[in-house]
Amino acid sequence: MSSSSEAKFTRLKKPKVVVLLSGGLDSNLSTRLVMDQEIEVEAVAVKTPFCDFDCGKGCGHRVKEVADSLGIRLKTVYFGDQYLSMLKNPKHGYGSGMNPCIDCRAMMFKAAKDHMESIGASYLVTGEVLSQRPMSQHRHALRIIEEESDLVGKVIRPLSAGKLPPSDAERLGIIDRSKLHSIAGRSRKGQLALAKQFGIQDPPNSAGGCLLTDPAFSKRVYDLFEHTDGVPTLNDVELLKVGRHFRLSTHAKLVVGRNQRENEIMKFLYLDDDYSFEAVEFTGPLGILRIKKGSELRNDLKLLAGGIVGRYSDAPRGQMVKLTVLHQQKEITMDCQMSDNSVGKKLSI
Numbered sequence: 001m002s003s004s005s006e007a008k009f010t011r012l013k014k015p016k017v018v019v020l021l022s023g024g025l026d027s028n029l030s031t032r033l034v035m036d037q038e039i040e041v042e043a044v045a046v047k048t049p050f051c052d053f054d055c056g057k058g059c060g061h062r063v064k065e066v067a068d069s070l071g072i073r074l075k076t077v078y079f080g081d082q083y084l085s086m087l088k089n090p091k092h093g094y095g096s097g098m099n100p101c102i103d104c105r106a107m108m109f110k111a112a113k114d115h116m117e118s119i120g121a122s123y124l125v126t127g128e129v130l131s132q133r134p135m136s137q138h139r140h141a142l143r144i145i146e147e148e149s150d151l152v153g154k155v156i157r158p159l160s161a162g163k164l165p166p167s168d169a170e171r172l173g174i175i176d177r178s179k180l181h182s183i184a185g186r187s188r189k190g191q192l193a194l195a196k197q198f199g200i201q202d203p204p205n206s207a208g209g210c211l212l213t214d215p216a217f218s219k220r221v222y223d224l225f226e227h228t229d230g231v232p233t234l235n236d237v238e239l240l241k242v243g244r245h246f247r248l249s250t251h252a253k254l255v256v257g258r259n260q261r262e263n264e265i266m267k268f269l270y271l272d273d274d275y276s277f278e279a280v281e282f283t284g285p286l287g288i289l290r291i292k293k294g295s296e297l298r299n300d301l302k303l304l305a306g307g308i309v310g311r312y313s314d315a316p317r318g319q320m321v322k323l324t325v326l327h328q329q330k331e332i333t334m335d336c337q338m339s340d341n342s343v344g345k346k347l348s349i
């Protein structure tokens, strides 16, 4: 075949692509821009233990809705323990919090690539916008993520294509680069104009990142990794999402529920090796004291934990509080001196 007829052939070929879909606006728009060129699209949505579906904080529940509105098939992928192993020591480090965005995106791309291979798709489409996010969307990071996932040249970024080197699909004329966009930066103007053009009602707000970009939550994550031999469990991570946290020693951490909903979640997360504390004579929260595997709990720490849990009960300030303590299916009662505020403040994480 001559090179000119080959070029014509590739121009006519319409390959299948996979889009990394979140419930947010950018990946929705990118999908539409590709579908407008009569390219067949399937979607992959990824959920990490810290973020519902890609970076779309708060819009994860919309991902199915978005896929349905686009009329495309959706595969959801859940990252669990393997994500926590990566988070312990990300090759490309952390952002301003405990967010390992480059490694995280590379994992997402790899998951999408697995799906591409299973359905015979040739390219990956993302909603990435150049320079929108500080860690993972600058030129160099985009390149690293492609390299790490072995997708160099195979990623189409329809919103920023004009600002980036052409993907293979654009180079080969499989996708018309002139119909893609040149949006860059944090402003949402370009995306909102496109949303209007596509008739998208009430476009979702810009995604605010995941829990790992939250400074207060990152502090808890750091503390957890710092005090865990090996890799924390998903249960440990779920526990980070509720209650007030107090680091009592290198071996012991106390979590105290802030409301009924959190107490219920904590009951569910309680493990036999944990110690649970509840005031007997007064209404109060549930406290869970979790100790490092294989370590013993000193009695003074048990009393301290009881004192802090008692402090958040309705018992009169400064008194002794009677609590039940459950550990390895044995329940005992103990009297603890209620802690004062300064103790909690000092130990709070």
Ligand code: SF4
Pocket (backbone or CB within 6 Å): 048, 051, 054, 055, 099, 100, 101, 102, 104, 105, 136, 209, 210, 211, 212, 213
């Ligand atoms: S903000 Fe970063 S760490 Fe969090 S989901 Fe997005 S890419 Fe991953």
